[in-house]
Amino acid sequence: MPMNRPAAAALAAILCLLTAACGSSSDGKAVDATAEAAASKTGYPVTLDNCGQQETFDKAPGRVVVMNGASVAEVSTLLALGLGDRIVANQQTYGNSEVPGRAEAIEKLPDGGVEQNDAFDVPRETMIGLRPDLVLSTTAYGFDEKNGFATRDQLKDVGAHSYVSPQGCDQDTSKMTLADSYRLLRDMGKVFNVSDKAEELIAASEKKIAAVADKVKGEKKPKVMVLFSNMSMGGNDFSSVVAKGIYNNILAEAGGANAFENASEGSFADLSKEKVAATDVDALVVIGYNDPDPAAYAEKLLKEFPQWPAARNNTYVTLSDSMYLGPSNDLAVEKIAQMLHPDAL
CATH class of the missing domain: 3.40.50.1980 (Nitrogenase molybdenum iron protein domain)
Known part of the structure; x- marks a missing residue:
């Protein structure tokens, strides 16, 4: 059965792309236009720097x-x-x-x-x-x-x-922020041609975080100690205490501040027990990295430092993946804000 002219032209274009054997106009614009059209349909090629x-x-x-x-x-x-x-x-x-x-x-x-x-x-x-x-x-x-x-x-x-x-x-992850979690989503969205899904997740996260930040705006910012439970990264008793990075961005959106932000130029501070004891800690965020019971670690710390406001008020929350780079930082913001500012939320 004979093809109509549009169908024949479409088939010719496809064969041209597959075999790279077709001629082009003198300035190459016809071939470029066909390639661009094909790329716009498939989403490829994608180049990341x-x-x-x-x-x-x-x-x-x-x-x-x-x-x-x-x-x-x-x-x-x-x-x-x-x-x-x-x-x-x-x-x-x-x-x-x-x-x-x-x-x-x-x-x-x-x-x-x-x-x-x-x-x-x-x-x-x-x-x-x-x-x-x-x-x-x-x-x-x-x-x-x-x-x-x-x-x-x-x-x-x-x-x-x-x-x-x-x-x-x-x-060096000390400069990591929430924007980096969104960039990771966007990059993977491009690589796998699911950018619409990535943007949907980003928009939902931004909306939730903005809503929380608006509710706690103007509230006093409690001093929070963030650390990984039962983990040693240095020579002192407290070597997994967070100093800088995405953690601080999350704390700020939740209406808090890192009690040990100035204890190190890097992501983590390697602290002595005396340094920790001498610092006022209003609340604890304990991150459980393959720890089946981070709450037990948090309670142990509160007993060890009864002078902390956090100990007197039993103020702590345990988190895991939402407190680090990834697609779920909005959950960490919500949970920390609920701990720090229960009357505002």
């Missing part, structure tokens, strides 16, 4: 490896975007979550049979054997050859893209 390296995606990745990085930012972002089926090996978990069902969903993801190296992540040879087309790392540490990891160039050589999350390029 990531830590000074350009990553161009011609299609959505289908074999994603999520490195550990003591984070759940990347795996939670993929799950929030409905992309869990793209993950072939996930090394991230906090053990619990403020989002109902998320911890269980993470637990069910494949781990790729990975035996972590001494740096607690995916060794180079194992990574290459997983045949990824995208590898996600919280910081550039995950692509450092001296730590036994595959470099970004080595991954590129086997056809894999790589991505370092916002503020992770120099492994």
Whole structure:
């Protein structure tokens, strides 16, 4: 059956794209227009400038490896975007979550049979054997050859893209803010052609946080101690106390302030018991990283420092993934605000 002229023209355009054998006008505009039209329909190619390296995606990745990085930012972002089926090996978990069902969903993801190296992540040879087309790392540490990891160039050589999350390029997360959680969502939305979903999540989060911030505006800002439960990062008794980073941005939106913000130039302060005892703490935020009972740790601290206003009023909240980079910071803002300003909400 003969084709009508529009149908024949459309088929010719498709064949031209597939074979790259068609001629073009003298200035190439006809071919460019056809390519642009095809790209607008598929959403590809997509190019990200990531830590000074350009990553161009011609299609959505289908074999994603999520490195550990003591984070759940990347795996939670993929799950929030409905992309869990793209993950072939996930090394991230906090053990619990403020989002109902998320911890269980993470637990069910494949781990790729990975035996972590001494740096607690995916060794180079194992990574290459997983045949990824995208590898996600919280910081550039995950692509450092001296730590036994595959470099970004080595991954590129086997056809894999790589991505370092916002503020992770120099492994210094002290400047991380809520905007970085949104950037991670946007970047993954572009990479997987689900930008509409990413923008929907961002808009909902911004709306919830703005509503809370408006209610606590003008209230006195209690001094809050934020720390990870039962975790040691330095030589002192309190080495997992938060000083700077996204945590402070969350506290500010919830109507609080970090009691130890000036204790360190980096993300964490390594503090003595005497320093902690000498600081007025109005409230505690205890982050449970694979700790089954962070509340017990919080209660232990309140007993250890009875002079704190937080101890006298039993003021604390336990959180997990919502207090870190990721798609659920609005939940942390809400829960902290409810603790600090119960009459305002």
